[in-house]
Amino acid sequence: MGNIIIGQSGGPTAAINASLAGAYCEGVKYPDTKVYGMIGGIKGLLDGKYIDLSEYLKTEKDIEILKQTPSSALGSCRYKLPDMAEDKAVYEKLFDLFAELDIKHFIYIGGNDSMDTVAKLSAYAKEINSDISFMGVPKTVDNDLAVTDHTPGFGSAAKYIATTVKEIICDSSVYDIKSITVIEIMGRNAGWLTAASALAKGEDCCGVDMIYLPERSFDLEKCVQKTKELLEKKNTVVIAVSEALRDKNGDYVANSGSVHAELDAFGHKIMSGMGQFLAKHLGKSLGVKARGIEINTPQRCAAHLLSKQDIDESFDAGAMAVAASKNNRTAEMAVIIRESDNPYSYRIETADIECCANLEKTIPQEWIINDGTYVSDEFIKYCRPLIYGEVTPILKDGLPIHMKLK
């Protein structure tokens, strides 16, 4: 049947290791099958870095700890494969290594860019008539992958954000004075995580007052006006903003006046500071105490507060990728199909990787309401089931234990 190699790529999430656990647990079910892990994604593999996962994952408790370990336990990379027309050497090196380790199943857990890697490798395999299967497992807190109803990793990040926003609202409203709190949440082009702040609202919480998403252009003066109107009715205004809002010309708002913007390896602009920028601007314009809070890295690595729903699905998606690969599928990605909202149910299928790679799924415009300052009940109905359920952390000395694979 051939061996399996699993890699993790792109930005880490709190659930990416649950997919690794799922793929591993499915893989070891097959007789005479070794399950390897790439250290540092495909870039590490090109440097000959890999491990035999069975040397690290020996007990059920090990699997449980792996599921609760944040970020890529195998390490990750941001490495874009060259087009095979331009540079075949990289492909030849990889396939030599696959032959050496008798690898027939290549499982890559990652976001859009990682699915691009799976697509390229499977295209190369087809060209050289290789029988190696290449499968993708989606992973991104940003929830911006096409075809899948949502992405593994999103539910846990959404739960962390909604919980933290709810706590920050408590913190914001203790003093009997006018104040503005701007909470900056991840999401460059897709506002799913920022929208998750809407989940905070409930019987015991008035929720955030406004939500600004990258799906709509941002009008600074309108925001000042709306904030002013809110402050006439209430003491505490809390606003959730995506990290990279743009004005009607497409320019980053927090960057206005500046011509510098860093680029990552894929040419994406690296942005931050929207929360601080808007807090300062609102505070100055309205003469009110204002603070910007960037939820920052913890929103993608807070494994102490996982959504059980997300972890179960992430595990299942990893397992399904291996099962489908063993069933002779290739060039596909595990996708989550929502079967019903209430009670929520889902199944995992696989879909053509070409439909998934390099596409960004944003929030439907009709889910964005109140002149671009809030999200509709349809969003809540969509998002709420994904944050259900708790995973009880396994602790030692008062802190969660993490699995070390490298």
Add this chain to the structure above:
Amino acid sequence: MGNIIIGQSGGPTAAINASLAGAYCEGVKYPDTKVYGMIGGIKGLLDGKYIDLSEYLKTEKDIEILKQTPSSALGSCRYKLPDMAEDKAVYEKLFDLFAELDIKHFIYIGGNDSMDTVAKLSAYAKEINSDISFMGVPKTVDNDLAVTDHTPGFGSAAKYIATTVKEIICDSSVYDIKSITVIEIMGRNAGWLTAASALAKGEDCCGVDMIYLPERSFDLEKCVQKTKELLEKKNTVVIAVSEALRDKNGDYVANSGSVHAELDAFGHKIMSGMGQFLAKHLGKSLGVKARGIEINTPQRCAAHLLSKQDIDESFDAGAMAVAASKNNRTAEMAVIIRESDNPYSYRIETADIECCANLEKTIPQEWIINDGTYVSDEFIKYCRPLIYGEVTPILKDGLPIHMKLK
């Protein structure tokens, strides 16, 4: 016996409501005793804002939810009582209200500044021969109050910080590239919270590489040199810094070149930006990818990740203040006395408020090691027991429930 009124003051913590719960539960044990809550601390009380807590806290579940609610459920204030020699009117107004509500026990949960309020009110009571008792319950994530071994609220904040730092270290080390992460933690003059980042280190975590505390002056050039040396030996350098480090002249490092610094109502300078400042400086000086992460508000309001030890002690401290007050004590503060480290045990006593007010307890110099870049095992021995134990959150719709009292 007379009624009880409880107030919360100063910056919120994740455990301040556990002390309110403890004081309430102790208070209702006494016959014919009403337990009131000030809304918005003493400032709100001066505006006639208070509630009968029994109308809100009816079941054991209500008490449990209150214990898991972050920030001051009664609201808070930053209000400094005038000296009675200067302005008696405020005192007279308050004591009139006490008479009206038949209040004989005034319990104030807060930090140094709140203990100043307790000291002034009890001094005034003595002057006018009032039999009203004034008791303080310590509360501050900063752990900077004198006499008490540690402060209620510190343990939960330390647990959140250590957990989050451990998760950020996982996130920092996924790529096979050189990088610097600077984590900014609260603490203006006392570095207890920043030092708590040392707890992250263990079998499964290499821990932070350096810890910079406000107890020592900060040498930027030395820090660059040490970081450079570390990067020669390892890929990922993670540094924990207090929010307000000062250089050898006593000037704030992150503020260098600037003459502006906001002041709060008590004349404390408001600082922030040390993490970003140092990350930028190190990144530029060493030509390495660097990021600053401010843990920010969640470190004082993350009630989803409480230390059970802290919550139990906070509850007991609130209860003890009421019990002592009912036992005719006044002008005192509940303090935690450590009886042993291993196994950890404690008892609650009360101490003269004058010994506690307006004093700041910092980390002993001998616990700061490695030329001011780390903390000793003595600190770990002191801090570790305070983060033990978990409180399982009570949830609805996937999120923790909070108690609303205002």
